[in-house]
Amino acid sequence: MNNQNKKNSRNLPLINDKIPFPNVRLIDATGEQLGIFNISEAKNLAKEQQLDLVLISDKSDPPVCRIIDYGKYKFSQEKKAKEARKKQQTAQLKEVKMRYNIESHDYKVRLNQATRFLQSGDKVKATVTFRGREIQHADLALDLLKKMSSELEGIADLQQVPFKEGRTVLMILSPKSKT
Structure with missing residues (x-):
């Protein structure tokens, strides 16, 4: 694994089967909170909607997961990061x-x-x-x-x-x- 892939893998959130927590707070694709679910129930809900279960925050108890299209989520996160880098321009x-x-x-x-x-x-x-x-x-x-x-x-x-x-x-x- 080269350095670029290592760097990218650290910034990427955990999805679907890679989420290690037994219970999660679940948010659906529209942003509505569904409550606390067992991880297997949450994965099944995501699978039924043909979307991904993405770990948004592991800092809270229980961790927060969201049912979303991972490809779109990844794209929007990269776009936000790019905008943030643009705004970091130092004064000349x-x-x-x-x-x-x-x-x-x-x-x-x-x-x-x-x-x-x-x-x-x-x-x-x-x-x-x-x-x-x-x-x-x-x-x-x-x-x-x-x-x-x-x-x-x-x-x-x-x-x-x-x-x-x-x-x-x-x-x-x-x-x-x-x-």
Whole structure:
């Protein structure tokens, strides 16, 4: 048995004859609780309906089994797991670059970019760069970044306050937590 099959066999629920418990709490195909049954009675009920007896939870007492089509159940579980993996995407750090003397339209474009990044769950690093002697206007860059953070206040938390680093001034915003 290779590693992939071993991994899959651990995640699969027990079905039909592989269920080791003498008594089980039974749920039918429609989701209605039928009560506590002897395992052989439960298997017979499943067989009569041409479905499978699947162990849903072995944590309770007695364990919970359900009468369902195992193929469909397995497919839906795999689909749920795939969706969960998709939603596990980690936040990336996206950068929005601008100059301290940015035009108002260009500023709005950068603001829209930052908004889009934050709404998709990514962090935003807003950077203002300087060339040559422009570095003497660092206070204007700080004001610009403070303005941006105040405009994004509804959807973002200020993770790193604006600070000067070499020939750039930057700040980091993270999406507001949905709690």
